[in-house]
Amino acid sequence: MTVLEALQQAPLFKDFSEAGLQTFSQIAQERIVPAGTPLFVEDTAGDSLFVVMAGSVRITQRTAGGEREIATLGPGEHLGDVALLAKTVRLVSAVAATDCEILELTRREFFKKAQEKPVTCLKLVAVIAGELARRVTENKDALRDLGARKAQ
Numbered sequence: 645m646t647v648l649e650a651l652q653q654a655p656l657f658k659d660f661s662e663a664g665l666q667t668f669s670q671i672a673q674e675r676i677v678p679a680g681t682p683l684f685v686e687d688t689a690g691d692s693l694f695v696v697m698a699g700s701v702r703i704t705q706r707t708a709g710g711e712r713e714i715a716t717l718g719p720g721e722h723l724g725d726v727a728l729l730a731k732t733v734r735l736v737s738a739v740a741a742t743d744c745e746i747l748e749l750t751r752r753e754f755f756k757k758a759q760e761k762p763v764t765c766l767k768l769v770a771v772i773a774g775e776l777a778r779r780v781t782e783n784k785d786a787l788r789d790l791g792a793r794k795a796q
Contacts, residue, residue, distance in 0.1 A: 647672050650697040650747055653720045656771060664764045671753040675746045683723075683738040683746065690727030690734045691751040696720065699744030705736045716741060725772045728754055 647669040651657045657665060674697070677683060683694055686706055694701075696717050703715045703723065714736060717723060723738055728751055740746075758765035 645697055645745070647674055647747060650695060650720075650745075654695045654722060655720060656695070656722045656725075656775070657768075659771065660764070660767070664767065667757060667761045667764045668749065668768070671757050672747045672749050675748055677740040677744040677746050679740050679742050679744075681740045683740065684734050686735065686737040687733050690724055690732060693722060693724045693728035693749045693754075694738070695722045695747040695749075697745035697747055699740060699742040699746075701744060701746075702739050702741040703736050704739070711737075725775060727751065729769060729772060 645653075648665055651660075651665045651668055651672070657668065660668075672695075677699075679699075683701060684690055684692075686704075696719050698719055701717045701721075701723065702713060703717065704711045704713050706712075724734075726732055727734070728749060731751075754765065754768075
């Protein structure tokens with residue numbers, strides 16, 4: 645699968661034109677990640693968004709009781725979107741559960757490309773903002789449900 649094909653299959657990029665996808669394919673780096681290899685570790689600085697092209701990535705978070713699996717991501721799914729836009733520490737760890745092909749977009753390259761293609765890059769910022777808003781709403785609903793159960 646080419647970088648362009650991988651972007652076409654990723655829901656994060658579904659509303660982009662061929663030209664928009666070409667813009668991101670110019671800065672996306674393809675990486676082969678062996679099973680068991682971390683993409684990133686919780687509480688470390690992050691600066692990249694990743695798209696899984698092939699294989700699966702396990703997302704975990706440390707808790708008082710040990711490591712807790714949050715999700716397993718497969719082809720087309722992405723992680724690290726906040727780190728693409730802002731200097732922040734990773735809230736979770738991501739480890740290749742199987743041998744993986746990954747696309748990586750770094751903040752540095754993204755902001756350089758934004759100088760050339762501001763409309764295309766701003767569109768990705770808007771897509772990520774929408775995704776974050778959806779997650780906040782889901783978490784708010786989950787917290788409300790948890791509060792209601794505890795009140796019973």
